[in-house]
Structure formats: C-alpha cells, structure tokens
Amino acid sequence: MAHQPNLKAIVLDRIAAKVIPGAGLLVVCCVLGILVFLAYVAIPLFLPARASVAVVRGDKAACLAMDFVEGTAEPWWVTGEGVWRLENGSPVKVEIPGYAKARPVAAANAGISRTTGIVFDDGRFALVRVEKRVDGAVAALALDEQTFSAVRPDSICAARDGEGHGKLARLAGGIVTVCGPAGLGDAVETPLEISDAIAITLSNDAKTLAVARNSGEVEIWNVEDLTETRRTQTLPAASSRITALAFLLGDETLVTADDRGAVLGWMRVRHVTLTNSGSTEAQVLGDRVPAGKSVVVRDQDHSKHVTKDGPVRVTPGGLLFLKARTFPALHAAATSVAASPRNKCFAAGDASGGVAVYHGTTEQRNIAIEPPVPLPAKRVAFGGTGSELGAWHDGLRTWTIQNPYPDVTARALFAPLWYESYPEPELVWQSSSGTQESEPKYSLWPLIFGTLKGTLYALLFSIPVAFAAAIYVSRFAPASLRSWVKPAIELMAGIPSVVVGMVAALWLAPLAERALCGIFVGGTLFPFVFAGIVALGGRLTEKPGARPVPGLELAGALVTLLATVALATALSGPVERGLFHGDFRQWLFEKLHIHYDLRNGFMVGVALGFAVIPVVFTIAEDALANVPASMTTASLALGATRWQTVRHVILPAAASGLFAASVLGLGRAAGETMIVVMAAGNTPILDPAPWNGMRTMSAAMAIEIPEAPVGGSLYRVLFLTGLLLFGFTAALNTVAEIVGTRLRRKYGRN
Amino acid sequence: MKLNGRFWLSALLGSSVATVAVLADSTDAVKVDDSIAKYAKVDGVRGNVNVVGSDTMVNMSTLWGEEFKKIYPEVNVSVEGKGSATAPPALAAGTSNIGPMSRPMKPEELDTYTSKKGAKPLEIKTSIDALAVVVHKDNPLANLTLELVDAIFSKTRKAGYTEDITTWGQLGLTGDWANKPISLYGRNSASGTYGYFKEHALAKGDFKSSVKEQPGTAAVVQGVAEDLYGIGYGGIGYITPGVRAIPLAKTFSDKVFKPTYENALSGKYPLARYLLVYIDNPPGKGPDAVVREYVKFILSHEGQEIAVKDGYMPLPPAIVAKELEKLNK
Known part of the structure; x- marks a missing residue:
C-alpha cells in the first residue's frame, strides 16, 4: 500500500525527466531551425552562376545577327539568305511579310526594344521582331520600315527611339552614317565627320552613338536629332583599339572591349564648368581654375564651395563619360559585346572563342564559358529574360544561364561601389526603384551602422x-x-x-x-541644480549621528528634476532670444x-x-x-x-x-x-x-x-x-x- | 543660349504669381461624367474578392469593396494594402484575385506572374492620381519645376540642376526662410508612389539618404504638417488642410500647373498617373465572374464616384469604354 503513491511519483518523475529535456531540446532545435532557415535562404546569393548548353548546331553561313523568339528560349538568326529559326532541330526560314524578295545585307540587335534592325539589299531598313503568337505559330513582324540609300555596310547598329521608330548607324569603309527619321518623320542620312571608325553602337534610347576609331579613341555623339548631330565627348585614346562596345541597360554605362581583351566600363557622371573671371588662379575642391579660363570637372558639390560674389562661377557641365569600372580581361581580342535587356549584365565574346558574362555594377565576371571551338565568337546575344545567351562561332550555340543574383557580391554588400550617376564610389542602401534600369544598391553598412547608432x-x-x-x-x-x-x-x-x-x-x-x-538649457543646468540641491540637502540633514530619513533621497531627486524643468522653461525663452537669435534649431x-x-x-x-x-x-x-x-x-x-x-x-x-x-x-x-x-x-x-x-x-x-x-x-x-x-x-x-x-x-x- | 538656373528660377517665381492666380480659378470640384453608365446588378455572382496591393489605393479599394458587398451580400471582400509590389506575388500565388497597383508591373514581375499562371494578367485603369509635392501650409513657396524637385530629393540630380538644394533660400524664399534647412519626407520603397516619383521626378535617379521614409502617404502628409520646413510627396487624395500642394512645371521653360483634374487629364501636370488593377485573365476563359463584376463596378458611375470621394480623379468616358472592352475580349 505504501508503495502505491511512490509508484505514481516515479512514473511522473520518469515522464518529467523525458518531457522537460525534450521541451528544452525542442526550443534549441527551433532556434537552430530559424538559424538554418535564414542561412538556407541567404546562401544561394553566393552560389556561382551557371551556364548550361541548350542548342549547338553547325552552320557555315555568315551570321549577321542573332536573337531569341520573344517569350521563348528559341533562337533565330539573320544570314544573307534571310531570317531563320530552328524547328525540331533543323533550320526553317521565317518569312517577313513584305520582304519575300529582299536579302539582308546587315543586321544588329536593337537593344532593349527586343527587335533586330535589318538592312536589306534594296535599301530598306526595318526593325524585325520574331514572336510566338497565341496559337503557337512563330511569325516575324516588320515594325518600322524606312528606306535609305542601298549601301552595303561593313556593319550596322540599330535602336528604337521613344516614338517607336528605328534608328540606324552604318559603318562602311571607316565612315559612319546615321540614318533615321527626322522632324515630321522623313528619313534622313547624316554622315559624321569620322573616317577611321572600326566599331559603333547606339544607345537603347537611340539618342547617343559611340564610335570607336582606329586611333584608339572613342567618340560620343549626340544623335537625338539627326539634323543636328554633334560630338559631345572624346574618350582618351588607349594604346589598344576598341573592337566592340555596347551600352548597358539604362544607357548610363558604355562598355568597351579592346583588341587585347581589356574590358572597361565608362559611366555618365555629372560634371560642372568652373569659370574663373578673376585675375589669379583659383582652387575649388582641389580643382585648379586658371585666371580667365573655365574647366570642366566632375561635380562633387563644387557649388557649395564657392562664394557667391567670388571670381569662380559654377554652371552645368553636362553628363560626361568617365572610366569607372575595370572588368576581368578576356583571353583574346574582343569580338562582340551584348547587353542584357533585364539587368546590368553583359556578355562578351573573344577571338579565341571564349564567351563571358559580366555584371556591370559589381565588376564581376559571373560566367566564363571556355571556347567550344578555337574560332572567334563573332556574335553574342541575350534573350528577352536575360537568361538565354547565344553565340555564333561556326554555327549556332545557345546556353541557358542561371545568374539570378549578379548584383549581390561580398563587395557589393560591404565595400563602396561606384554606382551609375554617382560622382564617386559610395556605401549606399537603396534597394528598389520603379524601373529595372536603376541599379539596386545593397550596401549593408548603412543598416549595420544604423543598428549600432540606435543601440548606442x-x-x-x-x-x-x-x-x-x-x-x-x-x-x-x-x-x-x-x-x-x-x-x-x-x-x-x-x-x-x-x-x-x-x-x-x-x-x-x-x-x-x-x-x-x-x-x-535643462541639460546644461542639471548638474548645477543637482549640486545645489545636494549641498542644500546636506546642510539640512547633516546632524551628528543622524539616521537617514527614508525616502528623503527620492524627494531630493524629484525636487532636482522639477527645479531643472522649471528653470529650463523659464530660461529657455530669454536664452534662445539672447544667445541664439530667437531660434535655436x-x-x-x-x-x-x-x-x-x-x-x-x-x-x-x-x-x-x-x-x-x-x-x-x-x-x-x-x-x-x-x-x-x-x-x-x-x-x-x-x-x-x-x-x-x-x-x-x-x-x-x-x-x-x-x-x-x-x-x-x-x-x-x-x-x-x-x-x-x-x-x-x-x-x-x-x-x-x-x-x-x-x-x-x-x-x-x-x-x-x-x-x-x-x-x-x-x-x-x-x-x-x-x-x-x-x-x-x-x-x-x-x-x-x-x-x-x-x-x-x-x-x-x- | 544657356541661361543659368538661378535666373530662370527668379523669372519663374516672378511670373508664377500671375499664373497661380489664373489657375486658382479652376476649382477642384471634379464630377464623374454622366455618360458613364450606372452599375447593373447581375444574377448569380458569388465567391471571394481578395484585394492585395497598393497602399495609395487602399482606402478606395475598401470603399469599392464595401459598396460591392452591398450589391452582392454573398460575396466576401477582403482588402490589404501594403504597397504595389505586394500585388503581383499575391496574384501569382492565388492569395488575391484583384491586384491594385499605382504603377504598371515591371517586366520581371510580369515574368514571374506569367511563368506561374501561363498567361499575362489583365491591366485595368481605374482612376487618375496626381502625385502632389506638398509643403507645410505656412510655406510661402509658390511653385517648383521637376529639375528643382530632383535637386531637392535626389543625390544624383539626373534632371540636370547643378546645385544640391538643401535650404529654402535656394528655392528663392527670402527673409526668415532663406536659411532654413529643407526636411525631406517620402514613401517607403514598397510603394508604387516611391517608384513613380523616382522614375518621373528624379529622372530614374536615386533618393538622398536623408529622405525620411514613411510607411504610408498619410504619414508623409502628417510629417510635413508637423514640420514647418518639411517637403514631401504623395497621392493628391491624402492632402489635408495642414499641407499645401505645390504647382509644378516640367522644366524651367514650361508653365506651372496645379494638380487639378484638367491638368492631369491633359498631361500638363507633370506627375499624373493612372491607378491600375491587375486581374487574372486565363486564355480562353477570361476573368472569373465575380472579378469581372468587381471591375465593372469600379468602372461604373458609382465606382468612379468612390474614386472622386477618396480624392482621386475619375476616368473620362472614352477610357472607361476602352477598359470595359478589355474585359469582354
């Protein structure tokens, strides 16, 4: 009988001995689980990007341009014979309505418009889009037709302007001619004053043309209005020649690649003109302005550092390209550069056959594809979602690329990066925007700093x-x-x-x-009031052998606080008026x-x-x-x-x-x-x-x-x-x- | 010929008084066009209407939902508004069937949606919003241009103004105001308002880090109403007597316009936009009956009146007809 309650106690004890550590263990597991989950979500950021071969098909024809069928990962390409795509692994010709008899002589992708500009042998030029219709059929569409003189160019570049019209720059024998609508839609052809051009590219908005010259210089032309083209800048000559160039999405960065494989990024940075009307040399933020001269310098808030009536005036100096980014080099001379329509990635092909994908903001090479054949990668192109990559060596090759987080690297998170439109590298957190053209800025320092500051x-x-x-x-x-x-x-x-x-x-x-x-005022007065009250209180209570009065300290503290607040309230008005001109802030x-x-x-x-x-x-x-x-x-x-x-x-x-x-x-x-x-x-x-x-x-x-x-x-x-x-x-x-x-x-x- | 901004500024401010005086006459009383049909009840409509998306449109969505429920008591309506960016994922995941957005979907949002649903969503215009740049009601500032707005809010100043504007004196205010620092208020980045302002007022540039990001437009307006030297932006529907919307011009050479219905419709006010809803549009089937009726309700006379009641601007009849046509395709 006496054992009965003990048995119950023993059973309960045993259960408790299992349950309590079990519950504790569960808590530990939950905490670890959260940790594991956080890490599980965060870790893919740092996994390397991959490219897997999708299509390989030999073709001896010379490819003028390649692109992807809108909304799919299927390639299409342009040869002298017409426009082609793959059906069940073999090429079929895609008819462009209205162009049955015309032969393409040159073609180029028209940037983010997801069209390809094609020049035909009869002088016609059209922006062509190949898309999959709702019924599943693939059809070509000529979007904007214009007719120019029937010149057979060495190469062209094309873009679609804000009104949907195509613009074209053609390179023939070193001479660059820009063709497109002007004024009320008449097609005009404007030759530029350049005779030794070797590579050209138009910006996505069709406003800017970059021309690489044999001398190693790159000229930037404003071609927004074809009746009034003007050179806005000449990028300094390098010892090598620029062989391929492209504007990245947003047109803020120009990527140039040269015959030694060096890949550089030039960014539009706001400049100011400093004009010195004085008689002695002036200096603003370290930039020297000789007397009577004006200089154009990178804007670093110069206007804050000149006096209103001083000799130096600050006026807008425009957006000028500045060498801001250096990418890992290609193995051989660059042959082709193409920008992604989705983000700041771009692909570059070289003469040894290698193809690489870079990210413009982080200066990283995300993917390096070894040469599949020892032949130059003559064309590279991105598909509409930025995850299809194509190249033409001795035929068609496409890859599916998995590069979901090109914009996050350890450097982007923790080191200053030079972002587009910024005057210098900075630590910035500005993670989103309304358009895909802006670079997301993921520097964690401002957040870590903010946490430490708040905590402190x-x-x-x-x-x-x-x-x-x-x-x-x-x-x-x-x-x-x-x-x-x-x-x-x-x-x-x-x-x-x-x-x-x-x-x-x-x-x-x-x-x-x-x-x-x-x-x-209160903060300043507090120590004095406190000292005063303590001295006063001490005098009042200081009697030999006196025992501390319970709660007296609290009363003292309250008096101190109230006295300080009262004094501060009374004094703040006069102090503010007397010392701080009536407004402290x-x-x-x-x-x-x-x-x-x-x-x-x-x-x-x-x-x-x-x-x-x-x-x-x-x-x-x-x-x-x-x-x-x-x-x-x-x-x-x-x-x-x-x-x-x-x-x-x-x-x-x-x-x-x-x-x-x-x-x-x-x-x-x-x-x-x-x-x-x-x-x-x-x-x-x-x-x-x-x-x-x-x-x-x-x-x-x-x-x-x-x-x-x-x-x-x-x-x-x-x-x-x-x-x-x-x-x-x-x-x-x-x-x-x-x-x-x-x-x-x-x-x-x- | 290039003139410096300061000259234009003073010229603009000089001429502005007259312009504003003229513009002030165009009263803000906006009416829904009578040719827009009243809503006609249809039989057999039941199901759920789950609205997830724009914060700017949350009040309006709630009102639409309440009125819609009065017509169809069997329909359950829930409304959640944390920002336009929350609309596409909710639609794609099926947790909502109405996605109000104060900006169009971005291509990558469309991609994700399309890859999940197999077809693009249907975009319906619901009303017009003018994004107002607001200052404290006692602020004497007459007007601004987008270049100046950019120089106030942006650190990249892509609109082209040279000076970084940090004090009210730089905007031409004199006396006590000349040296007062400008205090910036803005929306949080989940909002379509943030994205729209960034794209159109900042020329796709970046906000200054010193912009205080508020979780709702009401909080922005509240912040500016409390801060004499504050400036902020938000949908015109949230304007309170404590703040004042500043008339805007696109550039120094343009005229300034108040954020009124006429100016928004004609495109003269530079920061006007359509408020949209996105709905599922499965190929062959079209939108669900309940969703279709909800959208029809928005586009009815009653629905448009709700938009007006909430401070936004109604669609003109031509656009209503066009949007209704989209539903019937």
Missing part, C-alpha cells in the same frame, strides 16, 4: 538611468518603496513597442523640437551646420531606451541585491558610508552582473523594430550624429520584405541581414549568459 544612443540613455535606479532600489530605497518601484519599472516592459514608437514619433518628436532650446544649422531632423538619434535613444530600461534594471537590480549581506554589513561595520559601500564593495562585486545587464539591453535594443520604424525616419545614412536619423537592420527588414519578390536578390539580402542580426544578438546573449554564470559561481547563490 539607447544605451547612453538607458544604462545610466537603469543602473542608478537599480542601485537606489536595491541599496537605498526603503522596503516599502522598493516593493512597488521594482514591479512598476518591470511593468514598463509590457508596453507594446509600437505604442512607444508612436508616442515618440507623433507626440514627443514635435514636442522636443519645439522645446529644443529648453532641453539644451536655426542657430544650430547656421553656425554649426547641424540640421536637426525631427526623426533623429536622440529621439530614438529616448524611445528605445525606454524599452530597454526594464530589461537592464531588472537584471542589474538582481545582481546588486544578490551581493552577499556579509560583505555589506562588514563594510558598514568598518565605518564606511552607504555610498562608499556601494562604490567600493557592491559595485565591484556585482560588476559582472551589471555587465550582463548592459549586454542584454544591447541585444534588446539591437533587435527592436517597431520603435525605430516609427521614430527613426528610416534614413540609411552613415552619420553618427544624434540630430539625424538612421535605418536599422530590423527596420529595413520590416519595411522592405513586403516589396521584395520572393526568392529575388532583395529578399535574400534581407534574410542575410536577419542572419547577421541573429548572429549579433545571439553572440551578445551568450556573452551575457557566460558572465552571468560566472557571477553566480563566484557568490555561490541562486
């Missing part, structure tokens, strides 16, 4: 307050006070952070802005160039600090209260005052606990999301100052994950950000845990 200001505010409160509550406060102060502070942890964020953003921030001078801007932003680090520090205080306070208070009574009593018995005891006995003994409290607070602040989303302005800037905002990693994730296409670059980068943040907070919590354990061992309690 939160700790600057919360640690002193929480520690002071913990010391007071654990060592000075009367028991009656302690019994409600501690739960009250811990209750703060229960306030949803979105509420804290909302209050901070919508109420506190405008209030703080209006009372900015008051806060400044303006004075900051004018005298110290501080732009006090309504959403700023100071505000975030306060709001985030408010959320962190309970965490830090609770642990710090525990650590302080756990210092063995034997030590304190000994200290007091030896005649130390209460403060001396705290300062020299309790604080050193509890140091590791206080450290653990700070570190846990740090982890809490770093991971906090809603407060920063609402109060930090989400500005991804690299400025540690408290008067402007930040974008933290957590805020970036919260704001941007809804827009990120699932499985795309941004999506995975955000998961990578999550992984980094997870790692950061996990490391902090581990440190806090280790230190906490050490503390417990040291005093053998709990």
